[in-house]
Amino acid sequence: xxxxxxxxxxxxxxxxxxxxxxxxxxxxxxxxxxxxxxxxxxxxxxxxxxxxxxxxxxxxxxxxxxxxxxxxxxxxxxxxxxxxxxxxxxxxxxxxxxxxxxxxxxxxxxxxxxxxxxxxxxxxxxxxxxxxxxxxxxxxxxxxxxxxxxxxxxxxxxxxxxxxxxxxxxxxxxxxxxxxxxxxxxxxxxxxxxxxxxxxxxxxxxxxxxxxxxxxxxxxxxxxxxxxxxxxxxxxxxxxxxxxxxxxxxxxxxxxxxxxxxxxxxxxxxxxxxxxxxxxxxxxxxxxxxxxxxxxxxxxxxxxxxxxxxxxxxxxxxxxxxxxxxxxxxx
Amino acid sequence: xxxxxxxxxxxxxxxxxxxxxxxxxxxxxxxxxxxxxxxxxxxxxxxxxxxxxxxxxxxxxxxxxxxxxxxxxxxxxxxxxxxxxxxxxxxxxxxxxxxxxxxxxxxxxxxxxxxxxxxxxxxxxxxxxxxxxxxxxxxxxxxxxxxxxxxxxxxxxxxxxxxxxxxxxxxxxxxxxxxxxxxxxxxxxxxxxxxxxxxxxxxxxxxxxxxxxxxxxxxxxxxxxxxxxxxxxxxxxxxxxxxxxxxxxxxxxxxxx
Numbered sequence: 001x002x003x004x005x006x007x008x009x010x011x012x013x014x015x016x017x018x019x020x021x022x023x024x025x026x027x028x029x030x031x032x033x034x035x036x037x038x039x040x041x042x043x044x045x046x047x048x049x050x051x052x053x054x055x056x057x058x059x060x061x062x063x064x065x066x067x068x069x070x071x072x073x074x075x076x077x078x079x080x081x082x083x084x085x086x087x088x089x090x091x092x093x094x095x096x097x098x099x100x101x102x103x104x105x106x107x108x109x110x111x112x113x114x115x116x117x118x119x120x121x122x123x124x125x126x127x128x129x130x131x132x133x134x135x136x137x138x139x140x141x142x143x144x145x146x147x148x149x150x151x152x153x154x155x156x157x158x159x160x161x162x163x164x165x166x167x168x169x170x171x172x173x174x175x176x177x178x179x180x181x182x183x184x185x186x187x188x189x190x191x192x193x194x195x196x197x198x199x200x201x202x203x204x205x206x207x208x209x210x211x212x213x214x215x216x217x218x219x220x221x222x223x224x225x226x227x228x229x230x231x232x233x234x235x236x237x238x239x240x241x242x243x244x245x246x247x248x249x250x251x252x253x254x255x256x257x258x259x260x261x262x263x264x265x266x267x268x269x270x271x272x273x274x275x276x277x278x279x280x281x282x283x284x285x286x287x288x289x290x291x292x293x294x295x296x297x298x299x300x301x302x303x304x305x306x307x308x309x310x311x312x313x314x315x316x317x318x319x320x321x322x323x324x325x326x327x328x329x330x331x
Numbered sequence: 332x333x334x335x336x337x338x339x340x341x342x343x344x345x346x347x348x349x350x351x352x353x354x355x356x357x358x359x360x361x362x363x364x365x366x367x368x369x370x371x372x373x374x375x376x377x378x379x380x381x382x383x384x385x386x387x388x389x390x391x392x393x394x395x396x397x398x399x400x401x402x403x404x405x406x407x408x409x410x411x412x413x414x415x416x417x418x419x420x421x422x423x424x425x426x427x428x429x430x431x432x433x434x435x436x437x438x439x440x441x442x443x444x445x446x447x448x449x450x451x452x453x454x455x456x457x458x459x460x461x462x463x464x465x466x467x468x469x470x471x472x473x474x475x476x477x478x479x480x481x482x483x484x485x486x487x488x489x490x491x492x493x494x495x496x497x498x499x500x501x502x503x504x505x506x507x508x509x510x511x512x513x514x515x516x517x518x519x520x521x522x523x524x525x526x527x528x529x530x531x532x533x534x535x536x537x538x539x540x541x542x543x544x545x546x547x548x549x550x551x552x553x554x555x556x557x558x559x560x561x562x563x564x565x566x567x568x569x570x571x572x573x574x575x576x577x578x579x580x581x582x583x584x585x586x587x588x
Contacts, residue, residue, distance in 0.1 A: 070363060086382070184588065301366070304369070
């Protein structure tokens with residue numbers, strides 16, 4: 001799951017005008033750009049940054065949900081959660097592969113994640129405190145991700161667009177599963193309803209922040225839109241999400257933690273209150289409740305897995321050497 | 332439930348719960364790795380195997396609940412029994428340790444279950460034969476996956492060899508328990524429901540032996556094997572595993588999820 005207006009990519013590029021115009025003509029003709037096609041450096045850099053952030057979000061996103069696998073309240077819920085978290089890992093894997101087509105390795109991207117140079121969706125810097133958070137993440141976080149990713153299925157870069165088609169199918173399954181957890185809680189005992197409401201209260205605003213800074217403050221929107229890496233602005237996607245999600249919450253009797261949320265007949269959508277962008281930037285820059293723990297967990301897995309990865313390589317080299325020795329002996 | 336005509340409900344239930352507990356507990360251990368594996372591929376493979384084990388556990392609990400006929404369901408069997416009522420083998424509950432420990436534990440359990448499921452394919456109990464038909468394909472993959480890692484780590488670097496040997500030493504005391512027979516297993520064998528565990532040992536050795544040979548590993552001597560799991564006598568880590576597993580059901584008694 002991932003959705004966050006791209007942060008920190010440099011879209012400026014140095015190619016001559018004829019090159020850029022020819023490239024733009026292909027984009028405007030809705031041609032897919034493939035790995036060996038000529039492309040502006042800024043386009044390549046923006047995509048590496050975006051696909052990398054997306055992949056990292058999938059991987060870091062395994063942690064908050066993984067936090068509840070061993071404590072899932074029924075065997076059926078446990079199986080569904082395990083499968084979901086595994087799906088996220090799978091998304092990470094094909095996104096890293098998509099980024100590799102642009103000439104960057106998984107190891108390089110991993111190192112950038114661990115050093116803090118590369119970002120991931122900052123929603124995962126909030127803790128999963130109760131079982132209801134698993135429902136809220138599926139419903140809201142995967143729901144927000146879908147809003148962002150459906151248009152990415154038409155992204156101008158072929159490998160990314162194709163990866164998104166499969167990812168979206170799985171995410172929409174996750175979203176329904178999360179909503180079903182919330183519905184079950186909201187219709188359960190008073191204690192269960194309280195869990196659901198509390199989770200919605202904590203996850204609602206961070207979910208709205210997932211779409212990234214408002215269009216008036218977003219630095220990279222225009223060029224990404226022109227190159228058709230993005231198809232809608234952050235605010236457009238955020239509005240779509242609110243309009244789709246609010247009736248779902250009301251249907252199961254939950255209320256949203258926003259006194260300014262109300263239907264606006266004229267615009268045919270909901271008005272909602274001001275987002276706390278100070279909180280957003282604080283969490284993006286490392287000040288969220290779980291930033292340190294998330295990176296520390298990834299670092300620990302990477303460090304403690306080093307001997308395993310080295311052993312796999314060493315064994316492969318030995319096998320190859322033995323095969324070659326056997327071949328030489330036979331000749 | 333053809334087999335139940337010749338064995339007591341009680342014995343069949345006890346046998347099914349043993350198997351179910353083995354799978355649930357080992358699946359729980361594997362799932363603890365999720366998000367923390369040495370490489371992304373293993374972050375997919377371990378939850379995959381955990382899902383297989385959980386699926387097998389659920390099928391076994393559901394069938395045990397039917398045979399028992401006491402109105403309990405799969406969740407009550409998994410979440411509301413106490414530690415001394417759990418009858419999983421000690422191997423399944425051993426803590427993950429490093430990746431070498433986890434893969435060796437997986438290989439041992441899969442090499443024990445592969446011939447067990449093979450025998451259950453022709454069980455006189457049709458329901459169990461049905462569960463075996465699915466499980467036997469899954470366990471073959473577990474042997475391949477864990478076995479390949481035991482070879483890579485055993486014959487990898489100096490460090491991985493040392494770690495793999497340490498895992499063999501550490502898990503050796505829990506191997507023999509897998510093949511213990513008692514009244515319950517004897518009743519199953521006699522009714523043609525499942526093989527006598529003792530009879531599975533040659534098949535286990537035939538699976539693990541060549542893997543060890545390729546990995547350059549030797550069996551560890553076991554002067555004192557550990558036993559007791561089938562009678563509900565577990566290691567100290569088991570209580571924490573259940574506290575984790577059963578947390579929600581214990582905190583919100585009677586709630587449905």
